[in-house]
Amino acid sequence: MDWKKNVWLLSLLVAVCLLIAACSDDSEETGSSDSDSDATEESGNEENEESDGEIYTYDFFDASGPGEDINTSETTLGKMFEEETGVNFDIEHIVGDVNQKIGTMIASGEYPELLNAEQSTDAVIDAGGFIPLNDLLEEHAPNIMEMYGPYLELMKRDDGNIYVISSGAAHDFAKPANVEQGAWWIKRDVLKELDYPKPETLDEYFDIIEEYTEANPQIDGADTIGFTALTHDWRFFALSNQPMHLAGYPNDGGIFVDMDTHEATVYNNKPETERWLKKLNEINSKGLFDQEAFTQNYDEYLAKLTTGRVVGFFDYRWQVGDAMNTLQEDDDPYNDYMAFPVVFEEGVKDQYLDPIGFTASPGMGITTGTSEEDQIRIIKYLDHIAKEEVQKLVTWGIEGETYEVGDDGRYYRTEEQIEQTRSTEFRDEFGFSYFEWGWPRMNGLYEDGNAVEPPKQPEVASMMYDDGDKEFLEAYDIETFTELFSEPDPRPWFPAWDTPIETGSQAQLYEQQLDDLMKRKFPEIVFADSSDFDAQWSSYLDEFEGLPYEEYEEVITDSVKRKVELVEQ
Numbered sequence: 001m002d003w004k005k006n007v008w009l010l011s012l013l014v015a016v017c018l019l020i021a022a023c024s025d026d027s028e029e030t031g032s033s034d035s036d037s038d039a040t041e042e043s044g045n046e047e048n049e050e051s052d053g054e055i056y057t058y059d060f061f062d063a064s065g066p067g068e069d070i071n072t073s074e075t076t077l078g079k080m081f082e083e084e085t086g087v088n089f090d091i092e093h094i095v096g097d098v099n100q101k102i103g104t105m106i107a108s109g110e111y112p113e114l115l116n117a118e119q120s121t122d123a124v125i126d127a128g129g130f131i132p133l134n135d136l137l138e139e140h141a142p143n144i145m146e147m148y149g150p151y152l153e154l155m156k157r158d159d160g161n162i163y164v165i166s167s168g169a170a171h172d173f174a175k176p177a178n179v180e181q182g183a184w185w186i187k188r189d190v191l192k193e194l195d196y197p198k199p200e201t202l203d204e205y206f207d208i209i210e211e212y213t214e215a216n217p218q219i220d221g222a223d224t225i226g227f228t229a230l231t232h233d234w235r236f237f238a239l240s241n242q243p244m245h246l247a248g249y250p251n252d253g254g255i256f257v258d259m260d261t262h263e264a265t266v267y268n269n270k271p272e273t274e275r276w277l278k279k280l281n282e283i284n285s286k287g288l289f290d291q292e293a294f295t296q297n298y299d300e301y302l303a304k305l306t307t308g309r310v311v312g313f314f315d316y317r318w319q320v321g322d323a324m325n326t327l328q329e330d331d332d333p334y335n336d337y338m339a340f341p342v343v344f345e346e347g348v349k350d351q352y353l354d355p356i357g358f359t360a361s362p363g364m365g366i367t368t369g370t371s372e373e374d375q376i377r378i379i380k381y382l383d384h385i386a387k388e389e390v391q392k393l394v395t396w397g398i399e400g401e402t403y404e405v406g407d408d409g410r411y412y413r414t415e416e417q418i419e420q421t422r423s424t425e426f427r428d429e430f431g432f433s434y435f436e437w438g439w440p441r442m443n444g445l446y447e448d449g450n451a452v453e454p455p456k457q458p459e460v461a462s463m464m465y466d467d468g469d470k471e472f473l474e475a476y477d478i479e480t481f482t483e484l485f486s487e488p489d490p491r492p493w494f495p496a497w498d499t500p501i502e503t504g505s506q507a508q509l510y511e512q513q514l515d516d517l518m519k520r521k522f523p524e525i526v527f528a529d530s531s532d533f534d535a536q537w538s539s540y541l542d543e544f545e546g547l548p549y550e551e552y553e554e555v556i557t558d559s560v561k562r563k564v565e566l567v568e569q
Helices: 002-027 038-050 076-085 098-108 118-126 134-140 142-147 148-153 189-194 202-215 231-238 242-246 271-286 298-305 322-328 372-386 388-394 415-422 426-429 458-464 468-473 506-527 528-544 547-567
Strands: 056-062 087-093 112-114 166-172 182-187 225-228 253-257 265-268 310-316 337-340 364-366 443-444
Touching: 002 253, 056 372, 076 087, 076 372, 076 388, 076 426, 076 506, 087 372, 098 148, 098 231, 112 118, 118 364, 134 142, 134 372, 142 148, 142 372, 148 271, 148 547, 182 189, 182 202, 182 528, 189 202, 189 337, 202 225, 202 271, 202 310, 225 298, 231 242, 231 310, 231 506, 242 271, 253 547, 265 547, 271 506, 271 528, 298 322, 322 426, 364 372, 372 388, 415 458, 506 528, 506 547
Parallel strands: 056 087, 056 112, 166 443, 225 310
Antiparallel strands: 112 364, 182 310, 182 337, 253 265
């Protein structure tokens, strides 16, 4: 009987333990009633995981451009995000050659936890450097899934995986008040001195530069630079993209896309490129082209723009932002530049303003070697940023400090707030400089109708213009600086340049070989004697014809047609 008694006592003990455990479980509930949904319980558990009191710091290498290396918690926004998620990032920016830096990572297999590899994104994916994000997004990132919902299929690679999250999930079109993309810039005091000319064609643009430079061979004791160009490293497109823009195409990269057939055609061997290089050769023979254009680096180029010696240049506003912001902070409004939508000839409709589109690459991805726990923390951090209320923090800031809300719900900024948010120092300290782009980000309009970007809000745009701006707006009889630019035509595939290119493929070989060829031959063509131009162009064409450009056209065409099908279905 003793063994039966022992079994009975053991059974009773087990039952008591189970009862205690059940009561303990009930006592540890967060107060949710029986009617609370499973989703609410799951959300509460995730909040507990995020607020465990620990601070987790991860490395983020950002190859998108130079900048001050910083921990995100050193900014106002970053500190807020740290308190809300328990995560911050040590941001390292690119110095030197992007491909070389990323190539070293690939060779060693050692990556930061978070990486934006820019034009080397495909190489990192092919090397297995990024982890697939599909499961992480579905399980831990409802806000990212909602923001990027219309574009999720576009974000997938051929293997069906999403590896990077890029900025710019478009939600409706909001025309900017100021030029943010590519344009032909002329110094304001040049326009004022020549009685506010309005160049519409390439010849008219350079006629203005020539007239001013001849009358002003020096500025502040230094030689005047008629026209300069950015050619450093991967930014060479700032010189090679012009044939596309001048011919009336948007920034689709190295190709023209036929609006009807959606066939992609390279233009680097076309008359448009010859015409552009011939113009550069012509202005060089007149002493108007910067002799350092092919040797200066990015920082030297930006510094040159702030000297006041450069009459004109072509570039994308986002790429020269640091220089332009410096000029805008100057007390002299005539040192700033004004943008024009120049084309080859009259009758060509310009397409400098980007249409609604989605760029799947480059973007930021989580790298291999990152533990599962860290992957979850990082994706939750990115998902936190994707919340609409946080997006408003990232773009507008804090209500009552960097913007106001009218009785009608419309956002606006006071003159003091506009001045404050223009300051580079303030933007760095607050975190605008570090969080506005690169991270998960929408553009266009918020659900309440306010513009995602303050400069696109009419209430802000009208107040951002100072007396210097108003002088030029009045002179050209416009209300905003983009009024000179045409509305973009719808292009479901836009942009074509973000097409994934398989490493080692003929298409990828074409990109590299073309880049090498242009960097080697374009200086020879531009600096050649005018009588030698035809021979130099023919020499370039001979080499170009040996490149596998047809394979490249096929890859881009397939991608364009696939995008059109996905977007229009």
